[in-house]
Each structure stands twice: as C-alpha cells, then as structure tokens.
Amino acid sequence: MTTTAETGAEGVRWDMSPLAPGEEAMKDRLEGAVADASAFVERWPADAVATIEPARLATLLGELAALRAARKEGEDWAMMLTWTDSENPAVLDVQAWVNDRLPLLDEALRHFELAWLSVPEERTEALAQDDAVDGERHYLDSLRRFGPFMLSPAEERVLSARDASATAAWKSLRDRTLGALATTFDDGTGEREWPLSDLEAARRAHPDRDVRLRAQLATNELVEPVFPVLAHCYDSLVADRLAVDRLRGHDDPMEATNLVNEIDGRVVEGLLSAAEAHAAVGQRWFRAKSKLLGLEKLDVIDFQASALDAPLLSWDDAHRLVVDMFAGLTPRLGTEAEAFFAGRRIDAEPRRGKPNAAFCLWPSTRVPGFVFLNWHGQLRDLLALVHELGHGTHFGLATQAQSDNSFMPGLTVAEIPSTFAELRLVDHVLATDEDLGRVLLTRELDQAVGVGFLATAFVRFEQRAYALRAEGQALNPERLCEITETAAGTVWGDAMTDKYGNSRLFWASMPHFVHERFYTYAYTFAFLLAAGLLARSHHPGFPERYERFLAAGGNASPEELMAILEVDLRDPEIWNDGFSVMDGWIDRIG
Numbered sequence: 001m002t003t004t005a006e007t008g009a010e011g012v013r014w015d016m017s018p019l020a021p022g023e024e025a026m027k028d029r030l031e032g033a034v035a036d037a038s039a040f041v042e043r044w045p046a047d048a049v050a051t052i053e054p055a056r057l058a059t060l061l062g063e064l065a066a067l068r069a070a071r072k073e074g075e076d077w078a079m080m081l082t083w084t085d086s087e088n089p090a091v092l093d094v095q096a097w098v099n100d101r102l103p104l105l106d107e108a109l110r111h112f113e114l115a116w117l118s119v120p121e122e123r124t125e126a127l128a129q130d131d132a133v134d135g136e137r138h139y140l141d142s143l144r145r146f147g148p149f150m151l152s153p154a155e156e157r158v159l160s161a162r163d164a165s166a167t168a169a170w171k172s173l174r175d176r177t178l179g180a181l182a183t184t185f186d187d188g189t190g191e192r193e194w195p196l197s198d199l200e201a202a203r204r205a206h207p208d209r210d211v212r213l214r215a216q217l218a219t220n221e222l223v224e225p226v227f228p229v230l231a232h233c234y235d236s237l238v239a240d241r242l243a244v245d246r247l248r249g250h251d252d253p254m255e256a257t258n259l260v261n262e263i264d265g266r267v268v269e270g271l272l273s274a275a276e277a278h279a280a281v282g283q284r285w286f287r288a289k290s291k292l293l294g295l296e297k298l299d300v301i302d303f304q305a306s307a308l309d310a311p312l313l314s315w316d317d318a319h320r321l322v323v324d325m326f327a328g329l330t331p332r333l334g335t336e337a338e339a340f341f342a343g344r345r346i347d348a349e350p351r352r353g354k355p356n357a358a359f360c361l362w363p364s365t366r367v368p369g370f371v372f373l374n375w376h377g378q379l380r381d382l383l384a385l386v387h388e389l390g391h392g393t394h395f396g397l398a399t400q401a402q403s404d405n406s407f408m409p410g411l412t413v414a415e416i417p418s419t420f421a422e423l424r425l426v427d428h429v430l431a432t433d434e435d436l437g438r439v440l441l442t443r444e445l446d447q448a449v450g451v452g453f454l455a456t457a458f459v460r461f462e463q464r465a466y467a468l469r470a471e472g473q474a475l476n477p478e479r480l481c482e483i484t485e486t487a488a489g490t491v492w493g494d495a496m497t498d499k500y501g502n503s504r505l506f507w508a509s510m511p512h513f514v515h516e517r518f519y520t521y522a523y524t525f526a527f528l529l530a531a532g533l534l535a536r537s538h539h540p541g542f543p544e545r546y547e548r549f550l551a552a553g554g555n556a557s558p559e560e561l562m563a564i565l566e567v568d569l570r571d572p573e574i575w576n577d578g579f580s581v582m583d584g585w586i587d588r589i590g
Contacts, residue, residue, distance in 0.1 A: 007377035008315035015344040019367045020077045023094065030101055033070030037108035040067060049115035054130035061136050064112055065404035069364030071105040074098050076363040082172065083372060086179035087353045099168045106160040114156065117147045138555045139406045145259055149248040159244065166240050174233040174514050179355045183222050187211045196222060197356035201376045204304040212301045216500045223508055227477035230508045235475040237514060242470055253466040257518040261410035262557050268521055274575045275456040275524055279491060281582050282449040286495035288586055300502035304380060307442040312377040315348065322386045325428040326393060330543045336396040337389050340371055348375035357511055358384040362395035365404050369395050379443040383422050390421030398553030409554035411519060413561055415526030417550060422447065423534050441585055448582050451523035453491045458520040461487040462513060480507045528578030533565060
C-alpha cells in the first residue's frame with residue numbers, strides 16, 4: 001500500500017473559506033439567519049399565506065430559500081469540520097453550537113410548509129401555475145405529498161427542537177468513535193500507526209492477498225470492541241425513527257424515504273426484486289474473477305481486490321483523467337470539475353481522525369461544493385473521485401439554474417450523474433488506454449456488483465432491522481451481525497466465501513444506515529439507469545439533453561427529469577439494460 005506522499009495526496013485538504021471565512025463569521029451568519037427565521041414567521045403568519053397573491057408569494061419563497069441556504073451552510077460546515085478533525089474538542093463544541101440552532105431554522109421552514117398545506121388545494125394549484133413563481137412550481141406542488149403525514153405546528157416544533165439530542169448526537173458519536181480508531185500495522189513497508197481509513201483501504205483492495213487478510217483481521221480486532229457503542233447508536237436511531245413514523249402515520253419505515261425521493265414504493269420493490277432475480281450475473285463475475293486471480297473460489301477479502309495487476313495512480317494523473325473525461329462529455333462539465341481542484345475544494349489526504357468515506361456536499365446556491373475522500377492511489381479511489389465529482393458537476397449546474405428550494409433532487413436521481421460519471425470514465429479510458437481500461441473495467445464490475453446487488457441486500461438488512469426493532473427486539477451487535485451476514489450471503493451465493501467475518505462489519509462501517517435510512521436503493525436505481533444511458537451518450541444531441549437534465553436539479557419529478565434523457569420510468573423493462581451491460585463487460589474481460 002502506498003503512502004499519501006507517494007500518491008501526491010499529502011496536503012490535499014479543502015479550503016473551507018468560500019463557505020466559512022472563519023468560525024466567528026460563520027456563527028454571525030447563523031445567528032443572523034436565526035433572527036431572520038423568527039422575523040419570517042412573524043411576517044408571514046398562516047392567515048397571510050392563505051390569502052397571498054403570486055407576487056408576494058415569490059417574495060416569500062425568496063426569503064425561504066435564503067433561510068434554507070443558511071441552514072444547510074451551517075450544517076455542512078459543522079459536518080466538514082467533524083469529518084476531518086473528529087478528535088478535536090473545539091470541533092465538537094462547534095457541532096453542538098450548530099445543532100442547537102438548526103431547529104430554530106427548521107421551525108421557519110416547517111411553518112411555511114404547514115401554512116401552505118392548510119390552503120385549499122385548488123388555490124395552491126392556481127398559485128403554483130402563476131408565472132411569478134415559475135421556478136418554484138415543482139417545489140410548491142410536491143409539498144402536497146407530505147400533507148397526510150404532517151403534524152400540528154406545535155408538534156412539528158417539538159420534533160424539530162429535539163433533533164440535536166435524538167438523532168444528530170447519535171450520528172456524531174458513531175462517526176467520532178470510528179474516526180478515533182487506529183492501530184499499528186505493517187503492510188510490508190514497515191510498522192507504523194494506521195488509522196481505520198487506511199486499514200479499510202488495505203483490507204478491501206491491497207494487491208497482496210496476505211496483507212488484505214491481515215488487514216481484515218486487524219480491522220476486526222479494532223472495530224469489534226466498539227460494537228456495543230455503534231449498535232447502541234443505531235438501535236437508538238431506529239427506535240426514534242419508528243416512533244416518529246408512528247406519530248406521522250407511516251405504515252412502512254421506507255415510506256418517508258420514498259416520499260422524499262418522489263418514488264412509488266411499488267417501483268422500489270420492483271427494482272429490488274429485479275436485482276435479486278439477476279443475482280446470478282454478479283455470481284458469474286465472482287467465478288470469472290476467481291480465475292483471473294488464480295483462486296479456486298473468492299472470499300469476501302477478494303471482493304474489491306483488483307482482478308488484474310493495477311497500477312497505482314498519482315493524484316495528478318487522477319486529476320487529469322477525470323477532468324478530461326468530463327470535458328469530453330461537455331466543455332462546461334470539464335470546467336466545473338476542474339474548479340474543484342483549482343479551488344482546493346477536495347479533501348483527499350488520509351489521516352487519523354478522518355473516517356473512511358467519500359461524499360460531495362454543495363451547501364447552497366451561494367457557495368461552492370466540496371468533495372471528501374481518502375486517496376491511496378488505487379483504482380477504487382479513482383472511481384470514488386469521479387463519482388463524487390459526478391455529484392459536484394450536477395449540483396454545480398443545478399445551483400446556477402435553480403433556487404435553494406429546488407436545486408437538490410431526491411436520492412435516486414441524485415445518484416444517476418455520479419454513477420454515469422464512473423461508467424463514462426471506464427468508456428473514456430478504454431478508448432485511450434486499452435490496458436488500463438481493462439483493469440478499470442474489472443474494478444467497475446466490482447463496483448457494479450456492489451451497487452447492483454449488494455446495495456439491494458443492504459435494503460433488505462435495513463427492512464429486517466426495522467422490523468425487529470418494531471417488534472421490541474433490541475438491535476444488539478450479535479443480532480446486527482447475523483442480519484448483515486444473511487443479507488450479504490444472498491449476493492455471494494455459492495460463488496464466494498466469507499471465512500474472515502467481512503460481512504459482519506457492514507452494519508458498523510457503513511455510514512449510510514445511520515445518516516440516511518434506506519439510502520442504498522438509490523445506488524441500484526442509478527446504476528441500472530446510468531448503464532442504459534451509456535450507449536446513448538455517444539448519440540447526437542445527448543450532451544445538450546444531459547446538461548438540461550443536470551441543470552434541472554430537483555425542479556421536476558423523477559419521471560419528468562428522466563424524460564429529458566428519453567427514459568420512461570413507467571417501463572418495467574428499464575432495469576434490464578443494466579444487467580445486460582454487466583454481462584457484456586464479463587464477456588469482454590473473458
């Protein structure tokens with residue numbers, strides 16, 4: 001395994017000044033926003049919303065967008081500090097300070113939503129169609145879907161006020177617990193202290209199988225002692241979410257996520273069932289990969305290891321590759337991608353106190369976005385980088401065209417550009433460097449199995465966990481390990497073993513289950529649709545349509561957004577293109 005110095009990522013840390021010039025400046029901004037939120041509620045009482053005219057509604061929505069922007073800026077600022085310096089007591093103070101103020105901003109946002117939902121539907125439909133609020137039409141119309149599940153204004157205020165202690169604190173404790181873990185380890189280059197993020201990278205993808213095995217065992221030894229803390233965090237969050245679901249009248253713990261994503265639960269179940277029905281495609285890859293690695297059968301420690309000899313990439317080489325790929329799709333996307341590097345908006349250096357994860361944050365239309373990952377020079381890191389920049393270029397175009405009320409789409413649509421970026425990168429490299437392209441294609445096959453099948457298994461894990469907690473059974477470490485192993489086992493089948501307990505760590509190591517429930521089906525949704533777009537992306541007119549799709553952000557339903565790309569979400573066969581693409585890739589690798 002390389003060090004960050006050898007790959008050029010040493011010192012690649014984001015400059016947060018475009019978001020927060022300093023702590024005091026950011027706190028002043030948030031305090032000002034809290035005062036604005038209070039004034040907003042007084043200025044726009046429910047009876048004023050009930051009789052509002054279009055021009056004044058446009059003014060109200062502008063004020064609402066500013067409050068939403070300030071809230072997200074504060075939340076993301078605290079998150080960025082925590083994820084890059086989780087052991088710093090001063091950072092924890094900042095997180096607590098921000099968490100205390102977010103509910104005050106939420107109250108203003110919910111005040112409008114409740115007032116809007118109390119207006120007769122025929123009146124809101126007429127207002128939403130007025131040219132004065134043309135850019136907010138979908139936002140206003142889509143609020144209606146939450147109406148049956150909203151509580152009274154007083155009850156909503158109580159729920160918002162308790163969020164910092166009921167949910168945010170558990171998330172923070174989980175992240176800080178994992179971020180602080182480190183141990184001594186020797187990958188053959190000498191013993192040193194390894195943060196958990198480095199061990200995670202080694203156990204998943206180190207080219208030496210013995211190092212992967214030892215890193216897996218070291219990770220087990222490091223993480224298992226904190227299982228009780230991590231399980232308690234998850235158990236508390238699940239119990240709380242179920243309690244709120246009961247108050248709101250949700251019959252299914254996935255319903256709240258589906259509402260946000262604007263996806264019918266039957267479509268989601270059809271997606272999951274299709275993935276499960278095609279599990280043999282993933283297992284076909286496992287068998288092909290075992291031959292490439294010279295193994296009788298894969299173990300999970302081989303799941304993300306390169307099937308072919310993979311070169312280590314420098315940070316500068318990765319920079320050029322991904323920017324060239326985006327520029328090859330459209331020049332504007334190349335400019336947006338380059339801005340992340342030029343503006344020092346990427347934090348890529350692995351270090352202690354920095355969890356193993358990758359994400360893109362774009363706080364608001366007023367400030368730029370940022371990317372977080374740990375760069376070790378491996379191909380999986382390259383795919384993570386291009387994936388997050390897929391988000392970044394998407395949000396970059398959307399924030400230029402939409403408001404803070406409508407630039408962010410639901411999870412399912414949001415994951416399409418990021419997944420498509422990965423697939424285009426493979427396409428790009430295959431066309432320019434066949435040898436590297438084949439290696440990258442095998443890596444993308446690993447990724448495709450993860451998002452096409454394992455992500456579905458994670459949804460089944462969550463469904464089972466929520467069902468057990470609803471029955472009054474605590475989600476202790478033993479139970480969580482068992483559920484995770486069972487769910488992952490449906491993906492491995494008889495084509496892969498798990499002798500060293502890799503699968504039992506999924507619930508503890510993945511942030512998705514804690515931060516956003518039922519997030520992972522968005523990966524499956526996005527991969528299968530993005531794979532279908534790959535061939536079309538070389539057709540005339542696609543670049544222009546793709547830019548329009550990105551710029552629309554969340555200002556249309558998923559059906560309307562995908563229609564821009566000539567995809568019909570009502571067609572039950574749309575998922576099959578993705579599985580066909582995977583089969584074709586396996587054939588190409590031989």
